[in-house]
Amino acid sequence: MGNDIFIEIFGAxxxxxxxxxxxxxxxxxxxxxGVSALTYIVVFxxxxxxxxxxLQFYYLGMSIYGWKKWGDKSSVAYDGKLRxxxxxxxxxxxxxxxxxxxxxxxxxxxxxxxxxxxxxxDALIAIxxxxxxxxxxxxxxxxxxxxxxxxALAVYLYINxxxxxxxxxYFVFLIAAVIGYLHWRKFSESLN
Numbered sequence: 307m308g309n310d311i312f313i314e315i316f317g318a319x320x321x322x323x324x325x326x327x328x329x330x331x332x333x334x335x336x337x338x339x340g341v342s343a344l345t346y347i348v349v350f351x352x353x354x355x356x357x358x359x360x361l362q363f364y365y366l367g368m369s370i371y372g373w374k375k376w377g378d379k380s381s382v383a384y385d386g387k388l389r390x391x392x393x394x395x396x397x398x399x400x401x402x403x404x405x406x407x408x409x410x411x412x413x414x415x416x417x418x419x420x421x422x423x424x425x426x427x428d429a430l431i432a433i434x435x436x437x438x439x440x441x442x443x444x445x446x447x448x449x450x451x452x453x454x455x456x457x458a459l460a461v462y463l464y465i466n467x468x469x470x471x472x473x474x475x476y477f478v479f480l481i482a483a484v485i486g487y488l489h490w491r492k493f494s495e496s497l498n
Contacts, residue, residue, distance in 0.1 A: 354420075450487035
C-alpha cells in the first residue's frame, strides 16, 4: 500500500478542485482535471479497475478538448460566465443509443478479458462518465444528472474496493453534482 494512499489522496484533492472549478464555470478546471486523470490512471491500474483506468485516459483527452472548447469566445456570456444550454432531443436520443451499445460492449470485454472485480458496474460508471464529460464540454446542463447517477454508483464500487479516499471524493462529487446543477440552472435562467 505505502505510497498508493498518498497518490490516491493527491488524486482526490485535485478531483475536488476540478469539480469546484466546474461548478464555478472556470476554464482552469480542464488543467486540474488532466492532472487528476493522470493520478487516477495509477490508482485504478493498481486496483485492477480497468474501465475506471481507461476512463481516466478519456478524461485526459477531454481535458484538452474542453480547454479548447471553453476558450472559444462564442461560448462566453456578457459577464464572462459560460453560456449554458439545454440538451437537444436528437442528441439525447443518439446519446442513449450509443451509450447502450458502449455499455454492453465494454461490460462484455471486461467480463471476458480482464480481471476487473466488478466489470458491469465499472463499465456503467465509465459509459455514464464519458457521456457526462462530453456534455460538459458542450455546456449542456443535463450533464449533472449523469454525474449524480455515475457518482452514486462509484461510491458503491469504491467502497467494495476499499478505496476510501476515493469514496470520500466521489461522495463529495455526488453532492457537488447536485450543487452544480442548481448553480448552472440558476445561471441559465438568468440568461433567458
